[in-house]
Each structure stands twice: as structure tokens, then as C-alpha cells.
Amino acid sequence: MALIKSISGIRGTIGGKTGETLSPIDVVKFTAAYASWVAEHTNTRKIVIGRDARISGEMINNLVISTLQGMGFDVVDLGLSTTPTVEVAVDLCKAAGGIIITASHNPSNWNALKLLNEKGEFISAEDGQKILEKAETENFEFVGLSKLGRVIKDDSFLQKHIDMICQLPLVDVEAIRHRNFKLIIDAVNSTGGIAVPMLLESLGVLQVEKLFCEPDGHFPHNPEPLPENLNHIVSRLESGNYDLGIVVDPDVDRLALVCEDGSFFGEEYTLVAVADYVLSQNVGNTVSNLSSTQALRDITLKAGGEYFASAVGEVNVVNQMKACNAVIGGEGNGGVIYPALHYGRDALVGIALFLTFLAKSGKSAKMLRTKYPNYHISKNKIELTPQIDVDAVIEGIKQHYSRQLLNTIDGLRIDFEQEWVHLRKSNTEPIIRIYAESNSQTRADSLANKMISDIKEIVSQQL
Numbered sequence: 001m002a003l004i005k006s007i008s009g010i011r012g013t014i015g016g017k018t019g020e021t022l023s024p025i026d027v028v029k030f031t032a033a034y035a036s037w038v039a040e041h042t043n044t045r046k047i048v049i050g051r052d053a054r055i056s057g058e059m060i061n062n063l064v065i066s067t068l069q070g071m072g073f074d075v076v077d078l079g080l081s082t083t084p085t086v087e088v089a090v091d092l093c094k095a096a097g098g099i100i101i102t103a104s105h106n107p108s109n110w111n112a113l114k115l116l117n118e119k120g121e122f123i124s125a126e127d128g129q130k131i132l133e134k135a136e137t138e139n140f141e142f143v144g145l146s147k148l149g150r151v152i153k154d155d156s157f158l159q160k161h162i163d164m165i166c167q168l169p170l171v172d173v174e175a176i177r178h179r180n181f182k183l184i185i186d187a188v189n190s191t192g193g194i195a196v197p198m199l200l201e202s203l204g205v206l207q208v209e210k211l212f213c214e215p216d217g218h219f220p221h222n223p224e225p226l227p228e229n230l231n232h233i234v235s236r237l238e239s240g241n242y243d244l245g246i247v248v249d250p251d252v253d254r255l256a257l258v259c260e261d262g263s264f265f266g267e268e269y270t271l272v273a274v275a276d277y278v279l280s281q282n283v284g285n286t287v288s289n290l291s292s293t294q295a296l297r298d299i300t301l302k303a304g305g306e307y308f309a310s311a312v313g314e315v316n317v318v319n320q321m322k323a324c325n326a327v328i329g330g331e332g333n334g335g336v337i338y339p340a341l342h343y344g345r346d347a348l349v350g351i352a353l354f355l356t357f358l359a360k361s362g363k364s365a366k367m368l369r370t371k372y373p374n375y376h377i378s379k380n381k382i383e384l385t386p387q388i389d390v391d392a393v394i395e396g397i398k399q400h401y402s403r404q405l406l407n408t409i410d411g412l413r414i415d416f417e418q419e420w421v422h423l424r425k426s427n428t429e430p431i432i433r434i435y436a437e438s439n440s441q442t443r444a445d446s447l448a449n450k451m452i453s454d455i456k457e458i459v460s461q462q463l
Contacts, residue, residue: 005030005132011103011112014056022111027063029135034099034115035071036140037131042118044096045149046074048089050081050157051101052250053190053215056111060101064113065151068099072143074150078157080191080215082252083114084346088164089157090120091342102251105224108217121343122315162199162348168340170281171352172360177204179359181243184209186233188223190250191215192347199348203355211236225249225256225334227264238262244358244365248347254334255347257354259366267334268293272372274336274350275328277357279303284327287320289313290413291422291435292332295373311410312424318343332377377437378444382452384430388459393432394423396458397451419443421451 003012003021010030012022019026038047047068051057061077068075076093078086083100090098098116106112115123115131123131134140166173183205187193193213200208211233212220222229225247233245237258245258257265257273265273272295275286279300286300289312297307305327310320314331321329321339330337335345338353361368384390394412405415411424419438426433432455436448 005135006128009112009114009128010135011106011110013109014111015109022060024059024063027060027113028067029138030113030131031064031067031099032071032140032142033131033135033138034097034113035068035073036134037127038073038097039071042096044094044118045072046076046093046095048076048078048086048093048095048098048116049101050078050086050089050098051191052082052103052252053080053193053217054101054103054108054111054250055217057101057217060111060113064099064101069149069151070142071140072147072149074152076152076154079153079155080194081155081158082161082191082195082348084253084342084344084348085158085161085195087116087120087344087346088161088342090116090118092157092160100251104251105249105254107223108219119343121318124315158195158198162195162202164341165199165349165352166202168338168349168352170278170340170356171203171349172356173203175359176352176355179355180207181205181355181359182207182209182241183244183246184211184233184236184242185213185246185248186211186230187213187215187248187252188219188221188250189214189216190219190223190252192248192250192252195252195348196246196248196351199351203352205355209236209242219250223250225254225267230256230258230264233258234262244355246351249334252347253345255336255350255354256334257365259369260364261366263366263369265365265369268332268375268377269295269369269372270334270350270354271328271330271332271336272296272299273357273368274338274353275299276303276372277353278328278338279305282327285324287317287324287326287329289317289331290407290410291424292330293375293377293437294420295375298373309407309409309413314345316410373439375437375439376441376444377435378441378448380434380436380448380452382432382434382455384432384459386430388430388462390425390430390432392462393455393458394425396461397423397454400454400458419447421447423451 103110336350
């Protein structure tokens with residue numbers, strides 16, 4: 001059992017002791033701390049909330065609503081919703097903030113509170129730390145009877161979100177309708193089972209087969225949209241009866257695509273393909289985090305734009321996108337951020353842009369995938385004893401590879417001529433995470449293993 005308190009929110013398993021799991025008491029304490037922080041920054045007394053379909057969601061939803069009322073806030077409750085929809089709703093409601101009740105791709109026994117600012121974007125590291133301190137010291141105060149907040153239930157924002165997507169200049173509903181796609185979707189029995197069919201209907205896609213689209217929170221497989229978890233949809237696509245498979249995670253901020261023959265488009269390449277389309281219509285800058293494929297950089301430079309890398313984490317990607325006025329950005333886990341709509345990972349806008357691109361290209365998904373550089377990523381970690389100075393280890397690697405192109409905004413990234421390695425230390429454990437990318441899986445694994453060997457050698461010198 002676990003409770004993880006981070007700058008972006010609180011995440012934990014259901015059931016167990018207070019302070020060790022996501023208990024009702026912890027939910028109330030953290031929600032009150034967030035509301036207290038919001039009250040210090042605005043006179044607006046309205047907060048938007050929404051949740052994915054996890055079984056524990058209704059219980060936590062009730063706790064959050066009651067706490068926010070007790071802190072003097074009116075609550076706009078979207079009910080079953082998606083992370084990007086809540087983000088959009090905060091802005092549309094001119095609310096003071098938002099809370100998304102979801103543990104994203106974590107298993108069903110987890111849940112979490114994700115915290116938004118008044119722009120509908122994830123709070124900054126600095127603000128998150130202030131909220132954590134308030135929760136730790138219980139530095140908040142509930143209001144009297146006359147100032148209790150109201151509850152406004154409003155399930156209209158999902159359609160509003162979809163309407164905004166369909167009205168985007170780069171989303172061509174007519175081209176999608178004319179292509180007459182036959183699609184199959186896997187929504188892991190969460191809110192994507194509501195949102196994705198609604199979107200596809202609005203886009204004029206009439207032939208849709210639904211896998212696991214009942215939003216009852218009973219995940220039929222591991223909810224992270226990785227190849228090893230998607231056997232059901234792959235087996236259906238191998239029959240050759242569909243144009244594309246679409247997979248979303250429980251809160252619909254990550255998008256994975258499966259080609260018409262059952263092969264994987266690749267989660268790293270969701271953003272690459274969408275960016276390729278956006279850049280073909282509007283040349284500009286792009287952003288992804290340091291652990292994402294360099295294929296985005298390649299297509300950006302080819303299109304005449306400039307590529308920028310950010311530290312890992314959505315809030316860091318968004319900050320870099322704003323700084324360089326990027327036209328598209330995101331993360332290599334299937335997270336597409338399209339600022340023409342809003343600054344947040346959004347699988348729904350990713351679907352609409354990809355289908356437009358696919359429709360206009362006249363190609364199959366498999367053919368489209370072959371036009372991009374074929375990179376492979378190896379993801380590893382090395383566990384060290386608590387006595388080891390992890391910072392000193394990374395500094396040793398930095399010195400060892402001082403002649404290479406180095407980036408230190410988030411751990412250490414080493415760029416070689418056609419490949420890279422990214423080392424990041426855990427904030428809570430003596431662990432170094434090692435990501436390596438090259439033009440073959442064998443070479444990526446070999447590069448990662450070489451880095452692990454170098455780390456072990458440096459560690460042996462410390463002992």
C-alpha cells in the first residue's frame with residue numbers, strides 16, 4: 001500500500017492506515033490545503049471537479065465536494081469526465097481552479113487528486129510545495145454556516161470540449177467523414193468509453209466497434225496503453241477489417257494507436273505524427289521532454305521549425321512551449337498538447353488531428369508510420385544503496401562524457417551523433433532511471449547497458 005505526496009497532487013492506494021494510503025482523511029486534508037491555497041490567490045469561489053470511472057471515484061468525489069463546500073467554494077461537478085475536459089472547463093467556467101480525481105494509468109486500486117490552477121493547467125512546483133506544507137501543518141480553516149459553498153452538477157462540458165475540437169481550423173470533419181473509416185477502440189472501461197465514441201460521432205465516423213467502453217471502473221487489463229497490455233485489440237485488428245485501433249488510458253490524456261494489421265504505431269510516434277500534420281499546415285516550434293524520441297526533432301527541423309527539449313513532466317513541457325511559442329508539443333507516452341485548444345495533454349484532440357491527417361494523406365496508418373525515422377528506446381533503472389551519493393554518480397558520468405553534447409536541466413542527457421542517453425534520479429529512492437534511444441533496439445539496449453556499467457564503476461570508486 002502506498003501514499004505518494006508530490007507537487008502535482010496526492011496519489012495512493014485505497015484501503016489502509018491514514019498517512020500510508022489514500023484514506024478519506026488524507027483526501028479531506030489535501031483538498032482543504034489546496035482550497036486554502038486557492039483562496040489566498042483569488043476572490044473567485046468556484047472550483048471545477050471531474051473524475052474517471054474508478055470504483056473508488058464516487059467515494060472520493062463526495063469527500064472532495066464536501067471539503068470544498070466547507071472551505072467556502074462553489075463546486076462545479078462534471079461527474080464522469082476526462083482530464084482534458086476538466087482542464088477546458090476550468091477556463092470556460094472562469095473558475096479559480098480544478099481537481100481531477102484520477103490515478104491516470106495506475107491500476108484500479110489506486111486513485112489520486114490532480115490539481116489545476118485558474119488557467120486549467122497543472123500547478124507549478126513552487127505552488128505544489130506550498131500546498132504540501134499546508135496539508136502537513138493543517139494550516140487551513142473551514143468557513144461558517146452562512147458561507148458554505150453550493151454544488152452545481154453539469155455534465156455538458158464533454159460535448160462543449162468536443163465541439164471546440166471539431167471547430168479547430170486543422171480538424172477537417174468533412175475529410176474524415178468522406179474517408180468512411182472503420183475504427184475499433186479500447187477505453188479500458190473508463191470515461192474514454194463515453195468521450196471517444198462521442199467524439200467519433202461528431203467527426204462523422206459511423207463504423208466504430210467498442211472494446212471495454214462500459215465506464216464501470218473494472219479495468220479488463222493493465223490500463224497503461226503499452227503493447228504488452230493490448231492483446232485484445234491487436235487480435236481484432238489482425239483480422240484486417242479495420243482502418244485503425246484507438247486506445248486511451250482511464251483519464252483520456254494519453255493516446256496509443258494500432259495500425260490496420262495489428263502492428264503498433266508506437267506511443268512515441270503519436271505525437272510525432274500529429275506534429276507532422278500540424279507543421280505541414282503551420283510551420284513553427286515544437287517541444288517534448290528529454291526522455292522522448294528524437295524523431296520529433298527530426299521532423300521539426302525538416303519542416304523548418306525549431307525543436308526544444310524540456311524537463312520531464314507536463315508542467316515543464318507546457319512552460320517550455322509557452323517560452324518558445326510552440327505550435328505543438330507533448331510527451332513520448334502518447335501525450336499530445338495542442339495549444340490552439342488548451343495547454344494540456346489531450347487524447348481527444350490527438351485523435352481528431354490524427355484522423356484528419358490520415359484522411360487527407362490517403363494512406364493507411366501503416367504506410368504513414370513508415371515515413372518516420374525508426375528509433376527504439378530502452379528504459380532501465382539501477383538501484384543503489386542509500387549510502388551512495390547519487391548526485392556524485394551523475395556528476396562522474398558527466399565528467400566522463402564531457403566531450404559530448406550535454407543537457408542538465410533534468411538529470412543528465414548525453415547526445416551522441418545518432419543516439420542519446422538520459423539519466424534521471426528518483427526524488428524518493430536511491431534509483432537512477434536510464435533511457436537510451438538508437439536506431440535499433442539492440443543498440444539502444446547496448447547503450448543503456450554501457451551506461452549502467454559506467455555507473456557501477458563510479459559507485460565502486462565511492463565505496
